[in-house]
Amino acid sequence: TQVYLNGAFMAPADATISPMDRGFLFADGIYEVIPAYNGVLFRFEEHLIRLERSLAEVDIRNPHSRAQWRERCEQLLRANGGGNLSVYLQVTRGAAEKRDHAFPSPAVTPTVFMMTNPIAIPAADSPETAVGARAITLDDIRWARCDIKSVSLLPNSLLRQQAVAAGASEAILLRDGFVTEGSASNVFIAKAGTIATPPKSHAILGGITRDLVVELCHQHGLALEEREITEMQLRQADEIWITSSTKEVVPVIQLNNAIIGNGMPGPLWKALAHHYVQHKRRLCGL
Numbered sequence: 154t155q156v157y158l159n160g161a162f163m164a165p166a167d168a169t170i171s172p173m174d175r176g177f178l179f180a181d182g183i184y185e186v187i188p189a190y191n192g193v194l195f196r197f198e199e200h201l202i203r204l205e206r207s208l209a210e211v212d213i214r215n216p217h218s219r220a221q222w223r224e225r226c227e228q229l230l231r232a233n234g235g236g237n238l239s240v241y242l243q244v245t246r247g248a249a250e251k252r253d254h255a256f257p258s259p260a261v262t263p264t265v266f267m268m269t270n271p272i273a274i275p276a277a278d279s280p281e282t283a284v285g286a287r288a289i290t291l292d293d294i295r296w297a298r299c300d301i302k303s304v305s306l307l308p309n310s311l312l313r314q315q316a317v318a319a320g321a322s323e324a325i326l327l328r329d330g331f332v333t334e335g336s337a338s339n340v341f342i343a344k345a346g347t348i349a350t351p352p353k354s355h356a357i358l359g360g361i362t363r364d365l366v367v368e369l370c371h372q373h374g375l376a377l378e379e380r381e382i383t384e385m386q387l388r389q390a391d392e393i394w395i396t397s398s399t400k401e402v403v404p405v406i407q408l409n410n411a412i413i414g415n416g417m418p419g420p421l422w423k424a425l426a427h428h429y430v431q432h433k434r435r436l437c438g439l
C-alpha cells in the first residue's frame with residue numbers, strides 16, 4: 154500500500170504529520186472521495202470543482218492545478234494496483250507555530266494527504282439480487298454550512314454510529330421537519346411514479362452522485378422534482394434511495410421499524426440502477 158503526503162509516495166507508516174497541523178487541532182481542512190473503476194477516475198472534474206469551491210469557502214489555498222491533481226491521483230491509483238479503488242484526498246490549512254483559532258498570518262503551506270480504499274461491489278451492479286438497506290431518522294445536529302466538504306465530521310460520525318448501533322447502515326437526517334441528507338449520503342424518495350430529492354442549499358452537501366442521478370432521470374424521462382421533503386413524505390414514500398460516490402445508489406427498504414414499499418428494492422430504483430451502471434461502464438470502459 155502506498156499513500157501520498159506533501160509531494161511524496163510512501164508506506165502509510167511513514168506518513169507522519171505535525172500535531173500542530175490545523176487539521177489535527179481544529180479539523181481545519183477539506184476533503185474529497187473520488188471513485189475510480191478499472192483505474193479510470195469517475196466524474197473527476199466534478200469532484201475537483203467541488204474541492205476548489207470548498208477550499209475557497211474556507212480560504213485555504215488550493216496547492217495544485219486540476220492537471221496536477223489528476224496526475225497525482227492517477228499515480229496513486231497505479232501504485233495501489235488500479236482496478237476499483239476510491240481516492241481519498243485531504244487538504245488542511247497546515248501547521249502553524251502556535252495554536253490560535255485565527256488563521257496563521259502569513260499563511261503556511263497546506264498539508265496534502267491522499268490514500269486509496271477498495272470499493273465494495275455496489276448494489277446497483279446487480280439490481281436483481283440487491284436486498285436493500287436499513288436506515289433510521291435522526292435530528293440533524295450539524296452546523297449551518299453542510300455544503301462545504303469539511304473534515305469536521307464529528308456530528309456525522311456520531312449520527313452514523315447511532316445508526317449502526319440500531320442495526321441500520323445510514324441515518325437520514327431531519328432539520329425542522331424536513332429531510333436534509335444522510336450522515337454520508339444524499340436522499341431521494343419516489344411516490345406515485347415521481348422521484349424527489351431536496352434542492353441544493355447550505356443545509357446539504359451537493360453530492361456528485363446526487364447530480365448524476367438527477368441528470369440520468371432527466372436523460373431517461375423519469376419524473377424528478379428537486380423540492381423539500383417532509384418527514385411524513387419520507388415515511389410514506391414508495392421508495393427511498395441514498396446516494397454516495399462509493400455506494401452509488403442504494404435502495405432503503407426499512408426506515409426505523411417500518412417497511413418501505415413492499416420491503417424490496419422498487420421498480421424506479423431498478424430502472425435508475427440500470428442507467429447508472431450503463432453510464433459507468435461506458436465512461437470507464439468496463
Ligand code: PLP
Pocket residue numbers: 186309334335336337338339357358359360361362363396397398399
Ligand atoms: N452528503 C454527505 C454529508 C456526504 O458525506 C457525502 C459523501 O460522502 C454525500 C452527501 C454524497 O456525496 P457524493 O455523491 O459526492 O459522494
